[in-house]
Amino acid sequence: MIQREVTSRWTKLRKFAYVARSLHTKKYVYRKAQYVGGPIVHTSHPKAFRRAFVAASLKPSVRVEVGPIMVQFMVFDTLVASFDRVTRKIRKHEYDWFCPFSLTPTNIRNLANRVHRERWKIIEQHYKNQAPKGTLRLDDHCAGYIHSRIRAVRPLIIHAIKSFTEASVPHVVSAFRSAGMQYLTGDRMLRYVNAMASRGEGPARILFALKTWPALMRALMLRPNCKGEFDDIFDGVPPAKVLSKALDIPHFVVRRMIGVTTQRTGFLITGPDSPLDLMQHLPQHVLPRSRRDWLVLGKIVHPVLQELEDGRTSYNWWGGGLPVYEEQWNQLVPCLFRGVKKLSDLEQIRTALLTFVDALQSLNGAIARLHHVATADDNSESTAQWRRLAQFYGGIRSMSLPQMARLSTAYHQAHDRITRQVSSSLLGESDPTSWPGLMPEAQLDIPNSKIVAVELLSSGELLKEGAALSHCVGSYDSPCLMGESRIVSLRQDGRSLSTIEFVQERVDGKPILHIGQHFGRDNRDPSARCLKAARWLHGYLKKKGRKRWPKKLLAKDKVTSLIEVRMMDFWMEQA
Structure with missing residues (x-):
């Protein structure tokens, strides 16, 4: 046992002596464009610095001393905090900003920086004792070694904080x-x-x-x-x-x-x-019990309710169009869960519920346009239609979540059908199925991976991709025809893994290509390998593999206005 301790001490001595000798040579050199440095340490007495460095490195930097009466948190020889086991009080002696119980990154980082400064002060003190007339300076530009020492002491600080906590409270x-x-x-x-x-x-x-x-x-x-x-x-x-x-x-x-x-x-x-x-407001049978239930409640139910609340309050100033009663609104949540046996069942209709916000926004837009026409032209027919849609919006409060999901699905199916009809009529074709691509080839192999990037160039391909991954990419043929988006599917062995939307924006007059969206199945986050493949594909298209951004085949304003007019007919049928 004694021989092992001696051997370990001599190993540390040799290691620290080697590092100290290297610090004032050109072994540790910081080379960058703005600075080409020499040694990290500049000293007139290398041997004295080596002895001082070894002596300071052998001292324990952070430790906890547990006694029968006091528990002390020490940084070198400085008492930072203590716990009196008799009075059961915690006191801070030095470093008022430091808490000996907190594991926050800021608390640990600040103490690590202070430990580094204290160690350097000890080195300077030992150096002055060895060489009173010598000079010693640390080059601040050589920050790599300093940061590595600060990172190395952080695990010791975390262990000391946990030890102090376990010994006290x-x-x-x-x-x-x-x-x-x-x-x-x-x-x-x-x-x-x-x-x-x-x-x-x-x-x-x-x-x-x-x-x-x-x-x-x-x-x-x-x-x-x-x-x-x-x-x-x-x-x-x-x-x-x-x-x-x-x-x-x-x-x-x-x-x-x-x-x-x-x-x-x-x-x-x-x-x-x-x-x-x-x-x-939740019924007893749908109370959140597991972590999954709480995630469903926070990420699905709450956004839908918030959108309903925003739409309800935004129509108050119209007057008479939408009956608003707070006591009825407070009964909304129990009505939502009719037909829902447990909260986790909503995972099955998750996509439809998340896209229900799009349906509400479309309905809000239809009500706003009818209200504008009714007030501007004093048209009784438009007024009746506006009040009818407003009453329908009020009736959404009595819908259950499964009914909302069915309404959302019907809206998106109608929107996709109307979009294809409008695009077909404007292009003069029976089926506007294709548009020019962005990638140099229709398929591109991702290096060091089995993933293949396939660009989707037709409405049929978008619909198949949306059906395979259960998301709404099937309705993106209109943005592709209008030159707003380009869609790429990441696949392996013919199976779709995730879908990427590339868009181009102008920043300071220059076109910049970036990823607008990237989702996997059911609009979930893609896997790590898909994210890595998307980053490589983005860089490849930005640098050398990209064609010029394709020209748009349809005018955006014209397509949007025609779609909105026809979607108004859909909402009147639903009302």
Whole structure:
């Protein structure tokens, strides 16, 4: 054992001596266009610097000393923070900005930078003792070595923070971890830990609230001004009452959130579009239980409801066209889930629900155009049509989510059919199926991969691609005919993996080619290898493999106006 320790120490000595000797030679040279440097370290006494560097490198930079009374967090010989096991108080002695419990990247990065500066001060002090009249300077341009040393000390800091936490207040950390709050900022984290580390019934109440309502407590404690609510729970106010008042949710929603962790909710309840307010309207049988249910609630149901709410409020100033009753609107959510056995069933109609927003926007546009015609010409027929569509929009509130999905599917099918009819009539052809391509060849093999890029040059190919991947690329024949888009399919062994839309925009008068969209099956994110293939294809087309951007075959304004007129007939049939 002694021989192993001696061998390890001599190995470290040889390693540090080699690095110190190399730092003031041309081995570590920073070469770039703006600077061609020499050695990193400039010194008049290389041997003295070598001894100082080895002595500073052998000293432990960050460590935790655990004693029977005190737990100390040390940076070299400086006491940074301590925990008194008798009074159960945490104190910061140096570095007021540092929190010994916080694992935030900023906290770790700042301490790593300070450790590097302290180590360099120790090297300078040892050097002055060895060579009082010598000079020593570190070249700031040679930042690569400095950053590597800073990166190397970060794992030591993380280990020290965890060791200090486990030796002082492990029960607090476990409660914070269950609530997803181990990455709080320094001052707030220290205030909470000090309060919960003390003796008495107050910390027990906070721990009970954290274990019972971890997701809601995280939403509460991450608020900018939550000190009053925290103190109320600490002083004995029932946590359910405090959470209900602070988060503005009913008591039965608080009861439903018992035991729900932030990991299960996907950290959604603290976001800008929180689905937490929907909980008070959800029927019992569709309450979110798993993480998948919470994702469905936050990414599908909430956007549809928000679009309905925006459309409802935007028509209030028209007057008389749309009956708006708040008590009816508050009953919207229970109506939505008629026919839905459980929340995860919505995954099957996910694509239709996500594209339902497009149908609502089209209906909003039809109502706006009819209202403009009715008010400008005082046309009774247009007024009747406008009121009819407005009443139909109000009836959407009583639709269930499956009914909305069916309406969305019908809208997109009608839109695709009308788009092809308009394009055919304008081109004077029976079937406008083809347009010029962007790639030099119809198919292009991706290097170092089995993926093949296939450009889609007809309406039939777009429809097949949309059916294969269950997304809406089948309706993109109009943008391709108008010269707005070019569609490329990434395939392997004849099977479609993902679809890319290339668009061209002018920036400072120069045409720039970029990827407008890239989706896989059901509008999901593509895989990593598809993303890599798309990046290579984009670079290839930008540099050498691209033709000139094809000319448009149809005028955009004319096509859009004709489609909107014919879609108005579709909405009148639905109403």
